[in-house]
Amino acid sequence: MGVREWTYIIVGITFAIYVGVAIWARAGSTSEFYVAGGGVSPFVNGMATAADWMSAASFLSMAGLISFMGYQGSQYLLGWTGGYVLLALLLAPYLRKFGKFTVPDFIGERYYSQTARLVAAICALFISFTYVVGQMKGVGVAFSRFLEVDFETGILIGIVIVMFYAVLGGMKGITYTQVAQYCVLIVAYLVPAIFISILMVGNPIPQLGLGGTLSDGTYLLDKLDMLSTDLGFDEYTTSNTGKVNLFFVTAALMLGTAGLPHVIVRFFTVKKVADARKSAGYALVLIAILYTTAPAISAFAKTNLLNTVNNQPYSSMPSWFGKWEETGLLKFEDKNGDGKIQYYNDKNPSYVSATATPNGWKGNELKIDNDIMVLANPEIAKLPAWVIALVVAGGLASALSTAAGLLLVISSSISHDILKKWLKPDITEKGELRAARITIGVAVVIAGYFGINPPGFVAQVVAWAFGLAAASFFPAIILGIFYKRMNMEGAIAGMVTGLVFTGAYIWFFKYGGGLPEQYIFGITPEGIGTLGMMLNTVVALVVCSMTPPPPAEVQAIVENIRVPRGSGAATGH
Amino acid sequence: MSDKNLQEYWKKNLRLLAVLLAVWFFVSYGCGIIFADYLNNFRLGGYKLGFWFAQQGAIYVFIIIIFVYVNRMNKLDKEFGVDEE
Numbered sequence: 016m017g018v019r020e021w022t023y024i025i026v027g028i029t030f031a032i033y034v035g036v037a038i039w040a041r042a043g044s045t046s047e048f049y050v051a052g053g054g055v056s057p058f059v060n061g062m063a064t065a066a067d068w069m070s071a072a073s074f075l076s077m078a079g080l081i082s083f084m085g086y087q088g089s090q091y092l093l094g095w096t097g098g099y100v101l102l103a104l105l106l107a108p109y110l111r112k113f114g115k116f117t118v119p120d121f122i123g124e125r126y127y128s129q130t131a132r133l134v135a136a137i138c139a140l141f142i143s144f145t146y147v148v149g150q151m152k153g154v155g156v157a158f159s160r161f162l163e164v165d166f167e168t169g170i171l172i173g174i175v176i177v178m179f180y181a182v183l184g185g186m187k188g189i190t191y192t193q194v195a196q197y198c199v200l201i202v203a204y205l206v207p208a209i210f211i212s213i214l215m216v217g218n219p220i221p222q223l224g225l226g227g228t229l230s231d232g233t234y235l236l237d238k239l240d241m242l243s244t245d246l247g248f249d250e251y252t253t254s255n256t257g258k259v260n261l262f263f264v265t266a267a268l269m270l271g272t273a274g275l276p277h278v279i280v281r282f283f284t285v286k287k288v289a290d291a292r293k294s295a296g297y298a299l300v301l302i303a304i305l306y307t308t309a310p311a312i313s314a315f316a317k318t319n320l321l322n323t324v325n326n327q328p329y330s331s332m333p334s335w336f337g338k339w340e341e342t343g344l345l346k347f348e349d350k351n352g353d354g355k356i357q358y359y360n361d362k363n364p365s366y367v368s369a370t371a372t373p374n375g376w377k378g379n380e381l382k383i384d385n386d387i388m389v390l391a392n393p394e395i396a397k398l399p400a401w402v403i404a405l406v407v408a409g410g411l412a413s414a415l416s417t418a419a420g421l422l423l424v425i426s427s428s429i430s431h432d433i434l435k436k437w438l439k440p441d442i443t444e445k446g447e448l449r450a451a452r453i454t455i456g457v458a459v460v461i462a463g464y465f466g467i468n469p470p471g472f473v474a475q476v477v478a479w480a481f482g483l484a485a486a487s488f489f490p491a492i493i494l495g496i497f498y499k500r501m502n503m504e505g506a507i508a509g510m511v512t513g514l515v516f517t518g519a520y521i522w523f524f525k526y527g528g529g530l531p532e533q534y535i536f537g538i539t540p541e542g543i544g545t546l547g548m549m550l551n552t553v554v555a556l557v558v559c560s561m562t563p564p565p566p567a568e569v570q571a572i573v574e575n576i577r578v579p580r581g582s583g584a585a586t587g588h
Numbered sequence: 589m590s591d592k593n594l595q596e597y598w599k600k601n602l603r604l605l606a607v608l609l610a611v612w613f614f615v616s617y618g619c620g621i622i623f624a625d626y627l628n629n630f631r632l633g634g635y636k637l638g639f640w641f642a643q644q645g646a647i648y649v650f651i652i653i654i655f656v657y658v659n660r661m662n663k664l665d666k667e668f669g670v671d672e673e
Contacts, residue, residue, distance in 0.1 A: 086624075089642035093616050094648045100612045103654045104605055108661075222644060226634035234634035252639040253628060262621055287672045296654040310643040360605050471637075576607060577598055578670040 038181030048185030061297025071153025079388030094268025151466025202410020248367030263542030271481025353366030486547025
């Protein structure tokens with residue numbers, strides 16, 4: 016059987032499982048729809064959180080990014096795991112004790128203000144929408160390459176599946192399908208990594224294999240450093256660019272992770288405060304399995320790639336090369352007409368004059384999209400067809416699980432925070448549940464539409480979602496828990512400052528014609544959320560000190576969320 | 589629970605947080621970024637040490653931090669009688 020048949024079989028089986036689970040876990044009340052009834056065990060919630068969190072970007076793009084960035088790619092590894100420490104220590108237990116359905120709920124109650132609730136709901140909507148569009152695109156890429164259907168058809172299939180279990184089951188259905196999706200995606204990630212690790216360094220554990228030796232006795236990473244510098248690139252394992260920006264980007268990703276509403280809301284689904292703490296720990300363990308494997312895949316793939324393509328005749332390329340060329344994600348242009356592929360750093364002037372020009376090379380001839388490294392890796396390493404099919408199923412699981420979590424946040428922001436708490440407080444539970452189902456359905460369709468016709472801004476999903484989450488939610492929640500005196504005026508002023516500053520900075524440098532020379536302290540738009548977070552905090556504290564303290568009952572709420580005893584199930588009232 | 593007890597509980601909680609967050613900062617931003625170049629002079633098998641912290645080690649320490657926190661807080665909750673049934 017070929018790759019295509021295997022893909023149909025494995026993807027078909029996994030989809031059947033998701034649908035089966037969804038039918039089994041239907042939601043009957045708003046509590047089940049928003050927070051799965053609040054009775055999810057810590058380990059199950061940890062698995063669901065991990066699947067929710069690990070998106071198409073983690074599964075498909077991250078290892079590829081690290082492959083090309085080397086040490087600098089550590090920002091993703093540190094940033095997307097370190098945030099869980101903040102979540103476990105500073106947010107999850109207190110928000111669980113607070114016991115409401117959504118993040119805007121917390122902001123609205125803690126800052127006794129409908130304006131604050133509305134600002135938070137709009138932030139949550141914007142963050143989740145930019146993020147979900149990226150997932151839809153991931154679904155489209157995986158389908159179009161391996162099932163040989165159109166990109167559009169691929170997205171349509173994705174929409175139908177997500178719609179089915181999200182509309183039917185709400186958080187309850189999503190939680191249990193995410194558990195299944197976690198299992199699929201982690202197996203799909205580990206199997207090829209283990210295979211390749213055995214092939215390259217003879218060690219079945221990729222985390223150890225990355226530090227292992229190749230058959231010629233040299234360390235893999237040393238060999239990779241050498242291969243890289245031989246082609247005019249920087250050493251793989253060391254940093255040559257600014258540490259300040261690395262610091263800021265890492266921090267923005269960490270703070271953003273801890274502030275993302277679809278991650279926070281997962282901790283409302285467990286029974287107790289102690290469970291919320293433990294659950295964050297389980298989530299990080301399950302996430303770390305993928306995140307510590309990723310750098311190994313990056314290094315293996317990069318070494319394999321450099322060995323396979325460099326200075327080899329185009330005609331001798333294996334069949335995967337041509338297939339990826341068809342998708343446009345791999346591009347070869349024979350600039351000097353010698354029929355061979357020259358892949359090197361043509362932006363390194365000393366290398367160009369010393370090596371490239373004397374050899375008659377006329378520029379780098381190979382363009383490789385980050386996104387294909389994980390999908391192409393098993394083919395490059397010549398693994399069996401079923402492994403390749405498994406990776407496709409894993410990529411789809413990661414995209415679908417994250418999309419579902421985000422869609423739920425979108426739906427709850429509209430049906431709960433805006434409709435129930437603001438526009439129509441007398442709506443019945445049945446009416447709210449119906450509204451939630453309708454909004455989630457509409458949101459899937461809109462997300463799918465934007466996945467097919469991506470607006471310019473989604474290309475920078477990461478910068479937007481994380482920057483805004485870090486600059487708006489993170490400080491407002493932290494101050495709300497740890498600073499009893501923080502009041503409505505301070506929190507709103509802080510959130511608006513953080514949002515406007517971060518939003519304007521990203522906008523200016525991505526679309527407004529800003530040049531890298533104009534970066535403040537050399538910080539790229541990906542890292543600016545950290546500065547936005549600091550500004551938010553300073554403004555909030557200053558405004559707070561000049562305005563009256565919050566009412567006594569709000570201060571009592573803060574006292575109350577600081578102790579675990581007496582946490583009931585999450586409610587909407 | 590009395591106010592005084594509550595304050596004592598909260599103070600102990602904050603002290604634990606400060607220690608754990610200091611470790612969190614040290615392994616990620618310290619060993620993984622700020623001192624990475626220096627640590628790269630040392631090796632851990634095939635890894636340069638700074639690189640290992642940035643792409644492996646810090647993540648393992650993060651996990652340990654969370655479980656230490658869970659453990660300590662559960663004890664603290666019991667000690668002050670604020671744990672859940």
